[in-house]
Amino acid sequence: MSSIEIKQQRPRVDDILERYKHQIGEDLPGYRNHVYRTITYAMHFVDNDAQYEPFIETAFAYQDIGLWTDHQLAYLEPSEAVALADNAKFGWGFDVQALQGAIHWHHKISPYTGPHQTVIEACRKADWIDASKGMLRKGLDKRIIADVEAAFPNLGFHDTLLRLAKDYGGSTLVGGIKVTLGIVKW
DSSP: OOOOOOOSOOHHHHHHHHHTHHHHGGGHHHHHHHHHHHHHHHHHHTTTOGGGHHHHHHHHHHTTTHHHHSOOSSOHHHHHHHHHHHHHHTTOOOOHHHHHHHHHTTTBSSOOOSTTHHHHHHHHHHHHHHHTTTSSOTTOOHHHHHHHHHHSOOTTHHHHHHHHHHHHHSSHHHHHHHHHHHHOBO
16 A cells, blocks of 8 residues: 655644635634645645645645635636736746646546646646545545545535535525535536
8 A cells, every 4th residue: 555645743734724814714624624635635645745835735725725715606707807906916936827727627527738737637636636535536545635634534525515505595406506516517
């Protein structure tokens, strides 16, 4: 069995999330752990190449943030806008097309091909693993996924998504349909 590198501390992520802690509120611990899990998987898919780490950390910190900043079930574009604004504001210098793409395509069902394919595809696969609670493994051994989930417990993150679907959509069913239509890409 292969292993996966698990980093318990990611100051870049925590700094970004700190800026939005009042908007995210009580959902922050669950969202933070979702972000940490997805970063862990994505870094594994790029062979832990350090050149990608700041970018992947940033993209995943913002991937779903539009749920809280804009109260939108179709949250990809709002999340992209917040990420791009902060990229400019703080002078991080991330390629705009890459940052927007990593967020925009992270729910794409089929493999991503196009500009920045390596990192965007790593992010896409990572999020599908976590969104499916490890049912979709994208080539990872289930014991590796269990190790990552043990390091960063769910803390109700998937329940939060259901609650927000109901809150923003009027019912879990209607919200679920709206969120699926708004974020899943073919």
